[in-house]
Amino acid sequence: MNNFFKYFQIAVDNLKRQKMRTFLTVFAMAIGIASLVVMITASENLKKSVMSQLDIYSPNSINVEIRVPGKKGESSVGVNITTFKNSDVDEIRKVSNVDKVYSYVTAQAVIKYNSEKETVMIYGYGAEAGEVEKMDFESGAFYTVDDENSLSSVLVLGKKIKEELFGDNEAVGEIVYVKGKPYKVVGVMKAKGGGFGMDMDKLVYVPSKVVQKKILGTDYVMGVMATVIDAGKINETKDDLKALMRDRHDIEGEGKDDFEVMTMEEARTMVDSVLSGITFLLMALIGISLIVAGVGITNIMYVTVVERTFEIGLRMAIGAEKRDILWQFIAEALVLTFLGGVLGLVCGAAICYFIYYLAVVFGFSWSPEIPLWTFVFSVAFSGLVGLIFGVYPAKKASNLNPIEAIRKE
Secondary structure, rough: OHHHHHHHHHHHHHHOOOOOHHHHHHHHHHHHHHHHHHHHHHHHHHHHHHHHHHHOOOOEEEEEEEOOOOOOOOOOOOOOOOEEEEHHHHHHOOOOOEEEEEEEEEEEEEEEEOOOEEEEEEEEEOOOOHHEEEEEEEEEEOOOOOHHOOOOOOOEOOOOHHHHHOOOOOOOOEEEOOOOOOEEEEEEEOOOEEEEEHHHHHHEEEEEHHHHHHHHHOOEOOEEEEEEEEEHHHHHHHHHHHHHHHHHOOOOOOOOEEEEEEEHHHHHHHHHHHHHHHHEEEEEEEEHHHOOOOOOOHHHHHHHHHHOHHHHHHHOOOOOOOOHHHHHHHHHHHHHHHHHHHHHHHHHHHHHHHHHHHHHHHOOOOOOOHHHHHHHHHHHHHHHHHHHHHHHHHHHHHOHHHHHHOOOO
8 A cells, every 4th residue: 555655656746847748638638527527517407408398298298290291200390381280189189088288389579568579489379288288477377268269369478578578567467569469468477497499488478379360370280289188098099199180181101291299208208318319429529539638648658758768777777666667657647637637627617607607697597516426437537548548658668678778878
């Protein structure tokens, strides 16, 4: 044990002699470790954010959404698909085991109150969305089925839109104007934060049929969310919905569907798989950068062996064994990578807290907490890099012939 500490003491003393070289090597390792810490923290935050958005839906939910025909799993964003009609929604309501159903569309418009106006994203949500999704209200409530069926001009405001239009004043009961037409505010949502790449507090909710008739002038929807009565039969219900849609859209053969049916459990599994794949890819890229840093350590240690050939030969001539020389240089490599790992953790944590500060300023959800296993993994991995890439120059040093080494001086 004493010899072990002696190796590291000698290693520290030797590294102090080459301060600039030591700093640059440590800094290169620190960049890789800091990137690893930030990437893992960002990945965890992204996963929590996306999963929390999926959590607003009942686990007994099924989503039926438009898709580009023959492009299963591919988003239809940017493609105008008009085959999912209101009549399809009515038939979905009749499927056995289906309970609540609401359709959804999106639009963009200018909303105005007195002299204040904002361009907003409008979510055309069926009235039963209030019973399917978890919605919390600061004031008022969600519009009703009667409101939707009678095409009442009513809406619900996200928290930020309410504040931008009304400030601290009460909004429920007031009249705002969308595309120049009056709408009554019936509810204001509590703060939800960011999700799915947008600020959920800047959304405006309007009955789906009202958006179709008064804003878009269409008779088709983007999709339908439905809940089931018996969760144990959710997969059977999914098959029934798929068969219904294929029959109504006259689809024959595989791979031609212009829609996709997915349960919430399937959605969660898919999202988790995608996010895990992205995380693995980023970790692989950062791993490559750490390996490059390891190659740099090998090069630095090799140069060090050449520079200290006489010293090595002299030490071996007066009794130092091969293992002493071997572990001395391995210790130097381990000290370099350990210092790089610690510095990287500190820098990574600082960057994470800086991102947290920016997220708070701009109203996004972000946790600065770094998983404990990240610290252990980062230090262990940096040490492993030092051990692997320090072995070759260390073995080269320990295998020097002492007489030849002294002659080189």
